[in-house]
Amino acid sequence: MTLPEIALRLEHARLGYGRRAVLADVNLTIRPGDLWFFLGPNGTGKTTLLRALLGTLDPQEGRVYRDAEFLSHRHVGFVPQRCELHPALPTTIREFVLLGTVGIRQDKREAMHSLEWALSQVGLDGMAARDYWHLSGGQRQRALVARALVRRPKLLILDEPTNGLDLAAEDALLRCIERLNRHEGLTVVFVTHDITLAARYAKQVALFREGSVTGGPKETAFTTEELTRTYGVRVDVVRQPDGTSSVRMEGNGATA
Amino acid sequence: MIQEFLDSWALFHNTWLAGWLIAAGLSLLGVLTVARDQIFIGAAVTQASMLGIAFAMWIGTLIGEAAHPWIDSDAFLSATAVVFSILATLVTSRPSGQPGKESPEAVTGWVFLVSASGSILLVAHSPHGTEEIHRLAASSIIGATAGDVWIFLGLLAVTAAALTLFHRPILLMTTDPATAVAIGVRTRLWSLLVSGWLGLAIGLSIRVSGLIFTFGCLVLPALAAKNLSREIRIMFWLSPMLALGVTGFAFVVAHHWDLPPAQMAVVSLGGALVIAWAARAARRLMQRS
Numbered sequence: 001m002t003l004p005e006i007a008l009r010l011e012h013a014r015l016g017y018g019r020r021a022v023l024a025d026v027n028l029t030i031r032p033g034d035l036w037f038f039l040g041p042n043g044t045g046k047t048t049l050l051r052a053l054l055g056t057l058d059p060q061e062g063r064v065y066r067d068a069e070f071l072s073h074r075h076v077g078f079v080p081q082r083c084e085l086h087p088a089l090p091t092t093i094r095e096f097v098l099l100g101t102v103g104i105r106q107d108k109r110e111a112m113h114s115l116e117w118a119l120s121q122v123g124l125d126g127m128a129a130r131d132y133w134h135l136s137g138g139q140r141q142r143a144l145v146a147r148a149l150v151r152r153p154k155l156l157i158l159d160e161p162t163n164g165l166d167l168a169a170e171d172a173l174l175r176c177i178e179r180l181n182r183h184e185g186l187t188v189v190f191v192t193h194d195i196t197l198a199a200r201y202a203k204q205v206a207l208f209r210e211g212s213v214t215g216g217p218k219e220t221a222f223t224t225e226e227l228t229r230t231y232g233v234r235v236d237v238v239r240q241p242d243g244t245s246s247v248r249m250e251g252n253g254a255t256a
Numbered sequence: 257m258i259q260e261f262l263d264s265w266a267l268f269h270n271t272w273l274a275g276w277l278i279a280a281g282l283s284l285l286g287v288l289t290v291a292r293d294q295i296f297i298g299a300a301v302t303q304a305s306m307l308g309i310a311f312a313m314w315i316g317t318l319i320g321e322a323a324h325p326w327i328d329s330d331a332f333l334s335a336t337a338v339v340f341s342i343l344a345t346l347v348t349s350r351p352s353g354q355p356g357k358e359s360p361e362a363v364t365g366w367v368f369l370v371s372a373s374g375s376i377l378l379v380a381h382s383p384h385g386t387e388e389i390h391r392l393a394a395s396s397i398i399g400a401t402a403g404d405v406w407i408f409l410g411l412l413a414v415t416a417a418a419l420t421l422f423h424r425p426i427l428l429m430t431t432d433p434a435t436a437v438a439i440g441v442r443t444r445l446w447s448l449l450v451s452g453w454l455g456l457a458i459g460l461s462i463r464v465s466g467l468i469f470t471f472g473c474l475v476l477p478a479l480a481a482k483n484l485s486r487e488i489r490i491m492f493w494l495s496p497m498l499a500l501g502v503t504g505f506a507f508v509v510a511h512h513w514d515l516p517p518a519q520m521a522v523v524s525l526g527g528a529l530v531i532a533w534a535a536r537a538a539r540r541l542m543q544r545s
Contacts, residue, residue: 056437079435088293092487099424103439103440
């Protein structure tokens with residue numbers, strides 16, 4: 001598949017449900033290979049924009065251009081906040097990850113090959129036959145990523161996947177996502193509340209506040225002014241010589 | 257004992273076959289009920305089917321069975337049982353966690369209580385109604401017809417074929433609806449189909465086999481299979497196998513000692529679950545050591 005120049009473009013889009021608008025005048029362009037972080041307080045429309053991205057929500061006004069092939073369900077992988085599988089239900093990593101092949105036409109050999117590839121990408125190689133419930137919280141979250149990757153997606157959407165993870169598990173997950181973006185060319189949309197993660201890993205940032213979205217390359221969108229306006233508390237962004245950023249929150253003096 | 261059972265085949269083959277087919281079909285659907293952790297929904301839906309049958313009887317006393325003999329027919333009673341069962345399944349299977357809305361557990365409890373009490377109230381003044389409701393509540397599979405056997409064979413065949421072809425999207429929708437929606441699974445349609453089919457199976461089973469046998473076959477084999485399996489897909493094989501094997505054993509024993517086969521089957525399935533729990537505990541102990 002040849003990659004399109006633009007995967008998704010919203011121009012002056014108004015998004016919402018029924019007559020109620022959640023986001024207004026949204027202008028955003030997502031290109032193949034981007035690594036977006038969607039940041040903002042609860043209830044500011046991150047999920048609404050994800051729905052537009054997935055094609056399950058049409059704009060009330062404005063234009064939404066979606067590359068239908070690039071953003072078809074076959075090419076989208078989704079990682080939810082947590083696994084909702086009932087803990088008493090028996091399953092292995094293999095069975096759990098292969099649930100991600102729903103809607104994909106693969107013979108058994110291809111499916112096994114994709115399974116091995118997906119597990120190797122998240123550092124769970126050779127563990128396919130293991131009991132899913134014997135994994136640690138961080139490993140389970142990586143198994144969720146593997147379940148999304150087994151589809152061989154072009155776009156990976158992660159909806160607050162680091163909630164409840166300890167620092168080491170969070171770091172392992174983010175390194176995995178960054179590697180997939182850099183080496184596999186995977187387009188990533190990462191929804192989170194954690195601005196320190198965005199400071200370290202984002203290439204592009206979209207900030208959600210009070211019905212609007214400001215987005216673009218991290219250098220222009222992830223600034224002290226924009227973050228302070230978004231969160232309502234002073235957040236200082238410090239650019240490091242190596243090109244990464246760190247943030248300092250008002251009051252606690254902590255730096256990330 | 258087995259020879260005695262085989263000798264009874266000419267007289268009771270419809271009973272045994274209908275019992276096995278109901279057990280196998282419901283135990284397959286029971287895997288989905290157990291996967292959703294909605295076991296109490298099974299109880300509420302079977303109770304709602306009883307309410308459907310009581311409602312049909314009440315209509316009969318209201319407008320006169322003599323003038324409208326179809327009201328007293330098996331087909332009408334089964335149809336109302338199915339309609340009430342499907343309605344109850346749809347009402348109780350709503351996704352959980354919607355802010356500002358009543359929880360599915362509360363709705364399920366309401367369905368169970370209203371159906372259990374309502375079915376008694378509706379037939380309170382019907383000459384045969386109370387007796388029929390008590391018979392259904394107690395369960396009896398004696399009296400199944402050849403037509404019943406064909407109906408449950410069809411139900412089992414369709415259920416098995418659908419789960420063979422679509423068990424992954426159904427499982428994903430059951431266990432992780434957010435992801436299912438994101439990757440294009442039409443969750444509302446699937447949920448409607450699964451709930452409707454479950455309602456149909458329960459509604460048809462309750463008329464022939466009663467509440468205890470229907471509910472028992474829905475949840476007990478799937479629960480036992482859950483404790484003996486390493487993967488959900490194995491449960492889809494093991495649950496009907498257990499249902500067939502254990503009900504077969506129960507029918508032979510019940511016939512030998514002249515005991516009610518439905519109750520014997522449910523007690524035996526309950527025993528199988530205890531053995532499955534013990535097997536699981538033993539497996540864990542061995543893994544630790």
